[in-house]
Amino acid sequence: MMKVALSVLLFLVAMSSAFGKYMPKTGKRIPETLSRGWGDQLIWAQTYEEALYWSRSRNKPLLVIFHLENCPHSQALKKVFSEDNEIQKILDEQFVVLNLVYETTDKHLSPDGQYVPRILFVDPSMTVRADINGRYSNRMYAYEPSDVKILLSNMKKAQKLLKSEL
Template identity: 85%
Template sequence: MIKALLSALLVLVAVTSTFGKYIPKSGKRIPQTLSRGWGDQLIWGQTYEEALYWSRSRNKPLMVIFHLEDCPHSQALRKVFSEDNEIQKILDEDFIVLNLVYETTDKHLSPDGQYVPRIIFVDPSMTVRADITGRYANRMYAYEPADIKLLLSNMQKAKKLLKSEL
């Protein structure tokens, strides 16, 4: 009887942990207002300059998300993005993240125009990874909720740094 109860409890714990939200190794963090709903357990850069500094000093790629709060396409992507545990884990461990509701003065971050949502990767060598694109020819850096697997694949490409020694 006890073995059956313990087995059931173990299965229950395994199922619960599988469906739970991602929790960083360092433990649950207080949600930041800088996340704007894109991943409350992640540590977000406040400005582009700060994120570039973190990227360079920690030798991690930077993911920049351009979006608008009232854009339905941004809202749909944000929902899927924030609920995907694999994306949240990879971002927490291997990336510096920044989300912006305004354009930067760096024109390299809009190689094919200014639209939202748009996700651009920047190498720690401060090189914009224009080679990592989404599936649309007219909006090369746009992703839709159905493109999450492509985004994960592109995140893996961005992890392969252009210059390993800085």
């Protein structure tokens, strides 16, 4: 009788641990990718240091997006950015891409302050392209959803590298 009770107890413990995995109330969650919704098909660098290495080794300019997940301006730009096929194609073929929800220690990436959304270009020579900016004088590297043509134009400017030989 003792062996039966012990067997049942072990069975119950095994079953509770097997089915005891936490499941969110909203159901199964999709794992977050490095794209954070800015272009899931693109290969995104994980850190600024990794992005600089890729940029230099592949001789491609780096596009850095600073944004916040709960910022309505970032969300609006992200929607237009991720749905524009031309932007996505150029980024996939010609750029190294990185999006950050935090500031880096490199002060060159905030030449006119820390605000979001902000898009900067970095040359493979590791020079921040402060000469490539948007249309606003008080937020020089900010883009709005209506600024897609300006962003595309700036992406083409960034493709003209400062130093072609590294």
